[in-house]
Amino acid sequence: ELRARFFETPLRVHFRQPTIHIMVLFVDEKTSVERQIKRGHQAEAHNQEVRTTGVGECVELRPTDLDPKAARRRYQVFKEQTWEALQSLKQTFFYHFVNAQGSVAEVERNILNELRYQSLLELDPQTYDSLRNLPLASEIILHARQDLVKRLDAYELNQTELFHQVIGLIQEKIMPVVVRHAISGLATVNIEDPLLHDSEALAMLIDIFSERGYHAVVDLHRIEIPEQVDLASGDISCRQKKVFRITIRFQGSEIRRG
Template sequence: MSVAYQSPPARPGVPVSDPVPPPAPRAAAPSADLEIKDAHLIFSAVWADLLERHPGDVRFPNEFIWLGGAPGAGKGTNTPFIARARDITAPPIVISDLLTAPQAVALKNAGQMVGDREVIGLLLEELLDPRYRDGVVIDGFPRTKVQVEFLKLFYHAMLGAGARGAHKPMFRIALLFVTEEVSVARQLKRGRVIREHNAQVRESGIGELLEERVTDLDPGLCRKRYKGFKDTTFDALQSLRQIFHFHFIDAEGDLPEVQRNIVREFAYQSSLELSPEVFALIQNIPIATELSRHARQELVRRLEQYERDAPDVFRGVVALIESKLLPIVQAHAMSGHTQINSEEALLDDPVALRMMIDVFSERGFHVTVDLHRVEIPARVDPQTWEITCRTKKVFRIEIRYPPSDIRRGH
């Protein structure tokens, strides 16, 4: 369902126009159809209310970062860093804070529930604040399939305006991910720290008490919260991977490591920032981070294929590594670097050469190979003294690996 309304004039920021929602999946399950229908109804109602309150003056930010993460993933800790990485100066919009805003409290006091429609209405109203005009981080949205569908409708409404000359909206999904074990450990640690803090405040009378969440004190409840995230929010965010620029951020390390991951994830933005014409020319060249992300799966696939398609060659390569190359590598184990010159005829086969590199890679080594051709005199014509040479192929194999931690004392 779309909403007909008069488009506001083009002004700084991103104006909006008639929403152009994507078609619902033809073979969707009944529950999915119902959620899509609910999202369309909610979007239509909220949009109409918004336009009625702000006739001719509906402008949204140029850049949106929709941030999600498991309990204990560090959204609150890393949100300011993410904003700085994208030169966003406005404070983040935290969905949980919107639920305690005066508008939400008024709804609760009037006996009304604060559901998806109310949350979306509060969010769109907040996004109209001029301080978010250049960009904003939204912490904790979307979390449900209805909210995901709303996000698509919202984006297509803005994209429709962009087709007529306005700025293209920038939607980015950022997911801070940790495993269940890390999530539970961090939740319990947070509970212990808050409980210790509150004990000191009560004893000294100095400071303010912090909220003690029951879910931060019970391992079973911590795991239940994580399961809820995986079953609902994680799947909802993953469904947007093929639509918006998606940042999957490993948040399990210490703070400096996580922030390095954030910088790396946000370093490449061409699909959103380049013009459609330029991006169309280069889009088939893979992004380096995506290439490396799937490298392990591709390596495993190739090794399995070697065994199926060329088992004799594969076994010959493994025998070569074990009998001739590995002893040299082990002799240089302290340095983490080995160079080997080899004239093995087996390596003349490009497939065998690739097998050797892949086998070493699977075991954690980094291998490069250069082929050098050396001209060797073979015979001399006694009448003309003409020298005939043969070409000798020398494979220069460079192998790198972590050096030994043992160092000689000084």
């Protein structure tokens, strides 16, 4: 209601759309057993009062509520059969994990602090909808290797001549520099070869290095070279030179000392 009321005002950022949070409260075995036994004694006292006064209804009294050994077995079953599934569930279904060891007031404070912290991290649904079409980094790397193999095979089958020209360029002009930087694992090569003016050739170059275990980054520098000066107007005519700066990163060699 408040969000709708202030949505068209500058204050709307302070009235976010409500979200549902699921909390999982966790305690260790000692605390769990103590609380089960305490609950059992409270339930037993309540039921006795109901039987004596005839007022109210009896509550369920479970075997584990009065037997410490049974309470421990119940906790062990949770750890052995439920805990692992609960942990794996968090990978696909988010929930908040809260320490519930303390008093009721302390646990309540922990829950409120967790919700307050998470609310600062979560996007408003409208903001999320605006961004959702941009892929997550985890999504684009999921099938990166398979996609790379498909592209390389397509280069060989459908663009054979260009593909082999790029391979030749790498062998002749780039790899000699890379080999000299085998220890550092970082090489930068400046190339003016017109072959790289073709965007397909650039894509091939990056994919080839990726397949061979390198990380290649290509940066295009456009340099204005003066060619002619108009003495009357002072205008300078320039030609543009394209320089491709290729940075190659890979795992360098360890130097043994001593």
